[in-house]
Structure formats: C-alpha cells, structure tokens
Amino acid sequence: MPDAIAEKLHRWLEWTVQAGASDLHVVAGHAPVMRLHGDLTELPEAPIASDEIETLLLSACPEDALKRLQANKNADFSFECPVAGKVSRFRATLFLAGGDTGGCFRVIPDTIPDLAWAGFPADLAAKLVALRDGLVIVTGATGSGKSTTLAMVVNRLNKTGGYRIITVEEPVEYQFPREPNSVVTQREVGADVLSFADGLKYGLRQDPDVILVGEIRDRETAQMALSAAETGHLVFSTLHTRDAKGAITRFPDLFPSDAQPAVRSQLAMSLRAIVSQRLLPSINKTEKRHLALEVMWNTHPIASAIRTGKIESIDNYILTGREEGMYTCDESVRLLLRAGKITRAVAEQNVRDVKFLNH
Incomplete structure (x- = not known):
C-alpha cells in the first residue's frame, strides 16, 4: 500500500467506490471523470492543473511501478486504500500524454462476483x-x-x-x-x-x-x-x-x-x-x-x-x-x-x- 495517497486523489477514489463506478480517469486539463454503468460522469471538481497532476498520481504509485513508469512511460499496478471504513483495491494504469502524467483507476471488487x-x-x-x-x-x-x-x-x-x-x-x-x-x-x-x-x-x-x-x-x-x-x-x-x-x-x-x-x-x-x-x-x-x-x-x-x-x-x-x-x-x-x-x-x-x- 502506498504510504500516503494525496487527499484529493483519495477523495476522488472514495466517490468512485461509493457511486458504484468502475473507473476513475485523472487527466490534466479535465475534471476527474468516473465511468458509471458505461457512461462518463464528471466529478464536481475544477480541472486538474498540469503542475499538480504528477504529485497526485505518484502518491498512489509504489516504488517498483514508479521505476517502470520512468523506464517505459507506462506502468500498471494494483494498490489498496481505506474507503468508508474498509480497504478497497484498485488497478492503476499511469501513462504520459503531452508531457503530463495521466492515470486510470479501476475499482476491483473485494470478492469475486457470482x-x-x-x-x-x-x-x-x-x-x-x-x-x-x-x-x-x-x-x-x-x-x-x-x-x-x-x-x-x-x-x-x-x-x-x-x-x-x-x-x-x-x-x-x-x-x-x-x-x-x-x-x-x-x-x-x-x-x-x-x-x-x-x-x-x-x-x-x-x-x-x-x-x-x-x-x-x-x-x-x-x-x-x-x-x-x-x-x-x-x-x-x-x-x-x-x-x-x-x-x-x-x-x-x-x-x-x-x-x-x-x-x-x-x-x-x-x-x-x-x-x-x-x-x-x-x-x-x-x-x-x-x-x-x-x-x-x-x-x-x-x-x-x-x-x-x-x-x-x-x-x-x-x-x-x-x-x-x-x-x-x-x-x-x-x-x-x-x-x-x-x-x-x-x-x-x-x-x-x-x-x-x-x-
């Protein structure tokens, strides 16, 4: 688990889980967006500035994934963080686009569905x-x-x-x-x-x-x-x-x-x-x-x-x-x-x- 996920990113992940959405997209110049039942829905937040997005995203990134991101310009990893009193798991993909770091976070259910x-x-x-x-x-x-x-x-x-x-x-x-x-x-x-x-x-x-x-x-x-x-x-x-x-x-x-x-x-x-x-x-x-x-x-x-x-x-x-x-x-x-x-x-x-x- 990352040491300390940035407060903003943690809040967006919480909203995503509590809404029952499947994914959270964090891209510079856009407000954070979640995918709910296949449709994209913006969160009520200001567009994310280029000078803050890297700090936000890397706060969730373990050291080995950071090395892969630096070497390959892309990195996939999973991590856990507390949401509403219990631990939730996410699959993350970080990437570079136009010189900025971007991220997509997939919510992983805590149990295998039936x-x-x-x-x-x-x-x-x-x-x-x-x-x-x-x-x-x-x-x-x-x-x-x-x-x-x-x-x-x-x-x-x-x-x-x-x-x-x-x-x-x-x-x-x-x-x-x-x-x-x-x-x-x-x-x-x-x-x-x-x-x-x-x-x-x-x-x-x-x-x-x-x-x-x-x-x-x-x-x-x-x-x-x-x-x-x-x-x-x-x-x-x-x-x-x-x-x-x-x-x-x-x-x-x-x-x-x-x-x-x-x-x-x-x-x-x-x-x-x-x-x-x-x-x-x-x-x-x-x-x-x-x-x-x-x-x-x-x-x-x-x-x-x-x-x-x-x-x-x-x-x-x-x-x-x-x-x-x-x-x-x-x-x-x-x-x-x-x-x-x-x-x-x-x-x-x-x-x-x-x-x-x-x-």
Missing part, C-alpha cells in the same frame, strides 16, 4: 471447468469484463478443490480465497515476475493443473500458452479481439509468417473454447450493464478451419453449432432485447444485421 450477478450462464461455466486440459480464450474490448469472467470460472475450480492453480497477471486483480485442498499462487508481472512468458515458463515447474494468464500479447507468451495446453494443463487467457474469429486470426499473427502454419496446427489441437463478450448499457441507466456473449467450441469442422486458415467459415459453424453449445453475439443481443434489458437502439448497434432482431 455468476448470476454477472449474467454469465451457469451451464457454460460448468462446461468450462469440466475441461481437463487445453486452451480457453476470453476475448472482448477493454472494460468488457474479461478479468471478471476468468476469475469467476477459475474460482469455481478453486472451490471444487484438488487443483494447483497459478495466475500470471498485470497487475493482480481479484484475489482468490484460500479453499481446502486447493493451492493458488498469484504472480504480478513487474513485481513478482518479469513478463507473462516468464510467469508461464517458471509456472510450469510448479506442478500446476490450471494456469491463468492475464493476457496473450506477444509471441513468447502465445507459444508458452500453447505448449502448456498441449502438455496436459488447462490454460485460461484473454485476447483483445472483437469476436471468436478475430481471436483465431490474431493468435497466429503474433508469429512470423513462416511459422504460422505450424502455430495454426497447434492451435487447432489445443484450443477448447473461445468466449467473446461485451457489456451493453441497461435500459435503466441506474443499473449495471448486461453481458452479451459469443461462444465457440472447437469442434472437428472448426479445428479443420483453423488448421487450413479458412477462417471465414467459422461464423457459419457457430451459427449451426447450437447443439454443441455455440451461439453468436447477435443471438445473445436479441435475447437481451426480448427480455427488456436493453434498448432497441443499443441492440441495433451491436448486431451484424439489424433484420436479425426481428426473427
């Missing part, structure tokens, strides 16, 4: 935790709840017992509770290990059953994740792509072109499922956003499409794969619209074909 609260299907979670090995990828834009989904699914394994679980995160967000007959080790990139790839490499020497990799963002991490999945481990990770098809394209693109056929072959064998998600604003602006999902399971036809690079056929296999538990984001959006949870305008913005909503 599936019903998040709107994540219990039957889908049950299928994911029943997997014995292989790679599961969760995709979606920043802020779409990927970390929450991974935490909920992995915590089900944790509660079941009998699993050695290793996580490699940047930074550590949800903290897994101690459960009988389970051992969880959470390592933070930058603080406990140098990179995601190193976390995976050394994690494989710690007798894991389940590995959670916060994000696959480079070739080394992608290769280690594939190798771990191939050798009998269940690996969960995220990619920043719009949908399942995008994830299948993005993964081999992390490698040189001459290596991509071999990588597609490995992915076709090791991949188990891709879950792509979005958070859509509620019809009631005071309520939390609703989860829309696309679910793809790696069936034989999909594995063949991955291996041969015929990615354009993936969407059709998802459409026709309902018996295997697959469905498109369009179908998920249509269900939310019919249930009266989102507006027609939001639904139309999030489907490929507006006519589909009328079927």
Whole structure:
C-alpha cells in the first residue's frame, strides 16, 4: 500500500467506490471523470492543473511501478486504500500524454462476483471447468469484463478443490480465497515476475493443473500458452479481439509468417473454447450493464478451419453449432432485447444485421 495517497486523489477514489463506478480517469486539463454503468460522469471538481497532476498520481504509485513508469512511460499496478471504513483495491494504469502524467483507476471488487450477478450462464461455466486440459480464450474490448469472467470460472475450480492453480497477471486483480485442498499462487508481472512468458515458463515447474494468464500479447507468451495446453494443463487467457474469429486470426499473427502454419496446427489441437463478450448499457441507466456473449467450441469442422486458415467459415459453424453449445453475439443481443434489458437502439448497434432482431 502506498504510504500516503494525496487527499484529493483519495477523495476522488472514495466517490468512485461509493457511486458504484468502475473507473476513475485523472487527466490534466479535465475534471476527474468516473465511468458509471458505461457512461462518463464528471466529478464536481475544477480541472486538474498540469503542475499538480504528477504529485497526485505518484502518491498512489509504489516504488517498483514508479521505476517502470520512468523506464517505459507506462506502468500498471494494483494498490489498496481505506474507503468508508474498509480497504478497497484498485488497478492503476499511469501513462504520459503531452508531457503530463495521466492515470486510470479501476475499482476491483473485494470478492469475486457470482455468476448470476454477472449474467454469465451457469451451464457454460460448468462446461468450462469440466475441461481437463487445453486452451480457453476470453476475448472482448477493454472494460468488457474479461478479468471478471476468468476469475469467476477459475474460482469455481478453486472451490471444487484438488487443483494447483497459478495466475500470471498485470497487475493482480481479484484475489482468490484460500479453499481446502486447493493451492493458488498469484504472480504480478513487474513485481513478482518479469513478463507473462516468464510467469508461464517458471509456472510450469510448479506442478500446476490450471494456469491463468492475464493476457496473450506477444509471441513468447502465445507459444508458452500453447505448449502448456498441449502438455496436459488447462490454460485460461484473454485476447483483445472483437469476436471468436478475430481471436483465431490474431493468435497466429503474433508469429512470423513462416511459422504460422505450424502455430495454426497447434492451435487447432489445443484450443477448447473461445468466449467473446461485451457489456451493453441497461435500459435503466441506474443499473449495471448486461453481458452479451459469443461462444465457440472447437469442434472437428472448426479445428479443420483453423488448421487450413479458412477462417471465414467459422461464423457459419457457430451459427449451426447450437447443439454443441455455440451461439453468436447477435443471438445473445436479441435475447437481451426480448427480455427488456436493453434498448432497441443499443441492440441495433451491436448486431451484424439489424433484420436479425426481428426473427
């Protein structure tokens, strides 16, 4: 925990937590802004001056993160501070823009949410935790709840017992509770290990059953994740792509072109499922956003499409794969619209074909 967070920043973090917002943005020249149910709302404060913002933000920054900020112009870290009589946790990203330091603070819930609260299907979670090995990828834009989904699914394994679980995160967000007959080790990139790839490499020497990799963002991490999945481990990770098809394209693109056929072959064998998600604003602006999902399971036809690079056929296999538990984001959006949870305008913005909503 930082020694003494600046009074102003502490006050803004308190307001953010008490409002139930997800993020606080602190940028020079703007009043502090929080994101509440997907919308940006200014706090009743004056715009932040360039000559004070660095002092404010660095008051929350631990020494190791400060060194990363100075070296890389960016730093991710987590920290705790007291809010309304209890300790709250935050994920922080500090960055430079126009010569000024800026910051974004994500509120981390003190407990891992349950599936019903998040709107994540219990039957889908049950299928994911029943997997014995292989790679599961969760995709979606920043802020779409990927970390929450991974935490909920992995915590089900944790509660079941009998699993050695290793996580490699940047930074550590949800903290897994101690459960009988389970051992969880959470390592933070930058603080406990140098990179995601190193976390995976050394994690494989710690007798894991389940590995959670916060994000696959480079070739080394992608290769280690594939190798771990191939050798009998269940690996969960995220990619920043719009949908399942995008994830299948993005993964081999992390490698040189001459290596991509071999990588597609490995992915076709090791991949188990891709879950792509979005958070859509509620019809009631005071309520939390609703989860829309696309679910793809790696069936034989999909594995063949991955291996041969015929990615354009993936969407059709998802459409026709309902018996295997697959469905498109369009179908998920249509269900939310019919249930009266989102507006027609939001639904139309999030489907490929507006006519589909009328079927």
